[in-house]
Amino acid sequence: MMGRADAVLGVAGRIGAAVLLAAFVLFLVAPVVVIVLMSFTDQLYLTFPPTRFALRWYASAWEQSRWLRAAWNSIQIGTATALASVALGTLSALAVTRGGRRWLLPFGSLVVAPMMLPHVIIAIGLYPTMLDLGLSGSYAAVVIGHTVVATPLVFTTVAAALRGYDHALELAARTLGANGWRTFRFVTLPMIAGGLLIGGIFAFAVSFDELMLALFLAGPRTETLPRLLWEHLAQSVTPTIAAVATLILAFTLLLLVAAETLRRRKAVEPPP
Template structure:
């Protein structure tokens, strides 16, 4: 292996960028284990009382439960809709395909606050603010691109002739998709579902607009908490979110990587 000054400089630079990216995390995790009732860094002593506080306070638990519930529903709805859309978009010869694709991916590009204001105005009119249906609907729109992209990638590597073969063997169109297409694109679908869940689970902006005192997701509760009482429970909650989403994203990445190895 070559070791020159250029290489050392590159390593140093990369390490610096890496540090910059994970620095907030490195602050939050120690903070969650502080023994003081304030967010002072570095902590002067260690304890797990803020975790105990998190798991004993019904308001935090409600928020966690809401987030898990919304996330799970969004994962299901967005995966079903996104997979169906991806199949349709890769199959259709229509000239609207490009436009539809752009439209479905738009939530990734349009500033979230713009989406949030639009959603707020609409939900206000239809009484959807602070409802489970409202949260799932809004988050599904935001999560769709994260399903469509990996599923479309999987479908590009899928040989259409396999589906034709299933049809001529006597499978109905749905039977062919269920027995042949879906098992083949499963890694893309699974990683789409995980990303959809994560997208919903740590969504803040739209959630802030459509929340109500009766239905708050975890990030909303954290935001409220940091502005009212600067209590280190929020650091414990943040650490839990970090661990949880990291595990899910790693899982999604590995399912895709394994698929690429198999092919």
């Protein structure tokens, strides 16, 4: 069957498209596959392809308290980051979409700016600030750093949720006797709950995978999983790294699937 795309592309185009697809798979997906396969090796060093299937490096990571502590740190920092970004992102989104002040509109771009900025620049800015505040190496420092880069994600999803329904719902609640807070609590919040949850999951995922800010802002007591991975890469390359990387990958994928499922369920709901 000759599809429309085929008709437009022609033979050369189809070959080109196939090459592009192959390159995409090779460069984006293959490294992930390699890492996952390598994590199941029984050797003492990273080998590919693995000779025999074994879980000894997963067991090894589990037995080293440093990995466990780093994982626990990452979860704590990710949770705090998610909560802080949801609060800040939601408030900013409310201000920009419902504030009714024209001067607030450019504020939206300002909130999103950290998403475009290289993390290293944010890190360079935050590092001396945290030193001055005596927060360097603390949980607070990492959470603040991660909140800076995660808030834009919450802002974008919540602002989209707010723009997705008729403002008259809130006006109706006001006439029906709800004051500002109760209007938010009983109308705005239920309407944006999906966007809020998805934004929170994204914020957690960003924090969980973030390296640069953790390098600058975390200390030995607060080191995160990506930071510990980085250290191991620089010092002793063992298959433990592959095992931990595979676990992080699986966890992040799980978060993305959760967010996507939520998003779809929201999309299926009939419009108000």
